Amino acid sequence: MIKVLIVDDDPFIRESMMLILGLDPELEVAGTCDNGRAAAEFAANTPVDVVLMDIRMPECDGVQGTKLLQALDKPPCVLILTTFDDDEYIAQAIRNGANGYLLKNVSPSRIIAGIKTVHDGSLLIHPAIARKLAGMLDRQPSPSAEPVLAQADPSRKLDAYGLTPTEQQIVRHIADGLSNKEIAAALFFSEGTVKNYITEILGKLELRDRTQIAIFYLKLPG
Template identity: 70%
Template sequence: MIRVLVVDDDPFIRESMKVILDLDNDLHVAGICGNGHDAVTFVRQSAVDVVLMDIRMPVCDGVEGTKLLRALEAPPAVLILTTFDDDEYIAQAIRNGANGYLLKNVPPSRIISGIKTVYEGNVLIHPDIARKLAGMLETPRPEPGKALTISGLTPAEVQIVQLIADGQSNKEMAASLFLSEGTVKNYITEILNKLELRDRTQIAIFYLKLIHQ
């Protein structure tokens, strides 16, 4: 059972999300909060696996709330729900260690899937958000020639990069490529080493920069 904390300043959204998430047999809504400070207080007192976090909230928004949560000794995963126009908020949330980012207008099934994805230790970034952020976040500059050809990656690794940029989780990639999740993780480790990148989010943004330059 994945224990979820819903954080949103809108009471209607909080209660609606609680009803929706509790319908899934794998999820349990452990609580609801109205801002980031209340979320940190709740997590310190109760066991939480994933925090479903709104970005724009009074008192303590999702950006600061993410930073405070990720600084805890045993931090929960943080899945950000945002609108398409929250560019600067999203960029800062990425820097603060958020594990995933979904647009608020996605179907409930996608939110449930996203919660499970970040719970499993994967990073989830909505492809539309990744494209908007491609020019906003700094990623390490690759060696000459690598930026155009993704030099050094095997065809299989290039395919993994493309699927990461499309927002697929390790589980989804394993299913579509007929591989084990362990093999997918090994591919991602190799890709990070070859491209000198830090995490999956940087892989997605790196690729999107290539195809839009």
């Protein structure tokens, strides 16, 4: 069961999301909040797997709320859900540790699938804007980002980092937004084998998570 926290300043949206998520037996709404700070306080005291976070909210928006959530001992995944197709807000949220974003006008099934995708450890970003976001992240690096992201020489090839051909394939699939299950199917591996490869990749690149792997790859020359 995936425990989800809904964060939106609009009570109608919160109630609607509760109804939508209640349609799936694998999801459980852990609670609702009306701003990012309240979400961080809730998650600090109640088990939460995924936070469905609006971006623009009074008092504490989704960008700052994501940062507060990532500072917790056991930070949940954060899926930004917004009506604003605002690249800069999205880039800031990703920089603060969000696992991806969706627009509120997508279908209920897409929202449910998105929650499961980020819970699985995948980065949920539309491929059409992925490289643009990577460029924005590169121009304004997070102070808390791992040193390898801030200092990596973009002229170096993937093999210069000691990655095997299979590991390089997995990195590219992660950057394309594939889940572990999809990568396993593409490479004819088990999901467990893919997870083991990802652990090795994180160690070699000195990165923290799949989000950083995707950003790292997208910042390399095409």
